[in-house]
Amino acid sequence: MHSTAARQTLIFDADDTLWGSNAYFEAVIADFLDWLAHPELSHAEIRAVLDDIERANAVTNGYGSQAFLLNLAECFRTLNSRPLDAAEQRQINELAVDLIEHRVQLFDGVADTLEVLAGRHDLKLMTKGHPDEQTRKIAASGLGTMFSSIHIVPEKNPDVYAGIVAAQGLSPSSSWMIGNSPRSDILPARAVGLGAVYIPSSDTWVLEQAELDPDDHGVLTLGSFPDLLRHF
Ligand SMILES: [Mg+2]
Numbered sequence: 001m002h003s004t005a006a007r008q009t010l011i012f013d014a015d016d017t018l019w020g021s022n023a024y025f026e027a028v029i030a031d032f033l034d035w036l037a038h039p040e041l042s043h044a045e046i047r048a049v050l051d052d053i054e055r056a057n058a059v060t061n062g063y064g065s066q067a068f069l070l071n072l073a074e075c076f077r078t079l080n081s082r083p084l085d086a087a088e089q090r091q092i093n094e095l096a097v098d099l100i101e102h103r104v105q106l107f108d109g110v111a112d113t114l115e116v117l118a119g120r121h122d123l124k125l126m127t128k129g130h131p132d133e134q135t136r137k138i139a140a141s142g143l144g145t146m147f148s149s150i151h152i153v154p155e156k157n158p159d160v161y162a163g164i165v166a167a168q169g170l171s172p173s174s175s176w177m178i179g180n181s182p183r184s185d186i187l188p189a190r191a192v193g194l195g196a197v198y199i200p201s202s203d204t205w206v207l208e209q210a211e212l213d214p215d216d217h218g219v220l221t222l223g224s225f226p227d228l229l230r231h232f
Contacts, residue, residue: 006174007120007121007122007174008121008122008174008175008176008232009121009122009123009124009168009170009171009174009175009176010117010121010122010123010124010175010176010178010228010232011123011124011125011126011164011175011176011177011178011189011194012114012123012124012125012126012147012178012179013126013127013177013178013179013180013181013184013185014125014126014127014134014137014138014141015127015129015137016180016181016201016203016204016205017107017178017179017180017185017199017201017225018106018107018110018114018141018143018225019104019105019106019107019110019137019141020105020107020203022201022203022204022205023203024098024099024103025068025099025205026203027098028068028072028095028096028098028099029047029050031095032072032075032092032095033046033047035091035092035095036076036079038079041079046075046079049075049078049079050071050072050075051206051207053071053074053075053078054068054071054207055207057070057071057074058155058207062128062129062130062154062155063128063129063130064129064130064133064134065096065099065100065102065130065133066130066133067130068096068099069092069093069096069100072092072096073089073092076088076092102133102136102137102140103140104137104140104141106141106143107225108224108225108226109224109225109226110143110225111142111143112226113225113226113228113229114143114146115146116229117228117229117232118146120232121232122148123146123147123148124147124148124149124150124151124168125138125143125147125149125150125151126150126151126153126156126164126177127150127151127152127153128152128153128154128155128156128184129152131152134152135152138150149168151164156181156184156185156188157188158188158191158192160188161177161188161189161191161192161194162192165192165194170194172192172193172194172195173193175194175195176189176194176195176196176197176232177189177194177195177196177197178196178197178199178228179196179197179198179199180198180199180200180201180204180208181204181205181208181209182198182208182209182210182211182212183207183208183209183210184208185198186198186210186212186219187210187212190216190218190219195218195219195220196218196219196220197219197220197221197222197228197231198212198219198220198221198222199221199222199223199224199225199227200221
């Protein structure tokens with residue numbers, strides 16, 4: 001187990017760890033399903049079609065609101081055997097206006113907790129998504145100055161973690177990844193020997209879910225973000 005008495009490097013995920021994100025996407029999907037008003041398929045069946053499209057396109061289109069809008073358009077095309085017309089595209093953009101404008105709402109206690117932790121440890125931010133979009137969200141959060149470095153990456157896999165560990169000269173035994181996603185935050189960080197702090201969100205995208213090993217003592221699971229102060 002890691003020692004936390006000494007100065008540690010704490011690497012934070014952003015979406016659904018520092019601020020809400022998935023809830024905005026879910027709200028747009030709910031409105032999209034209503035708007036489609038499909039005569040035969042249930043919402044759950046259409047949602048399965050959309051999940052498959054999102055899973056397949058993440059490799060080529062990445063993540064974020066623009067990729068998401070393309071996925072909604074492809075879902076429409078798949079179901080209706082024709083593309084959206086201009087008026088329909090405008091209606092979908094209208095459903096997604098909160099996403100497109102990058103509204104950021106911090107979770108309770110995040111700003112105060114980070115401020116205390118920044119006095120004790122070296123804080124970094126690592127988020128995946130479109131660089132311009134994530135940069136705007138970080139700016140909107142007002143948290144940018146808390147971090148000694150910010151890494152916006154296309155995907156969070158062990159190679160990407162290993163690259164940041166090497167480039168930043170981090171010691172895995174005193175470095176931790178903190179996030180809500182088993183798939184993107186916890187498993188790949190553990191794969192390269194970092195400690196991991198799992199803070200489950202009530203709202204985590206289905207594509208981010210994965211099994212964690214309950215016997216892995218390198219993973220600390222916390223109930224809320226401010227609980228970090230009791231450990232670091
Ligand atoms: Mg996240």
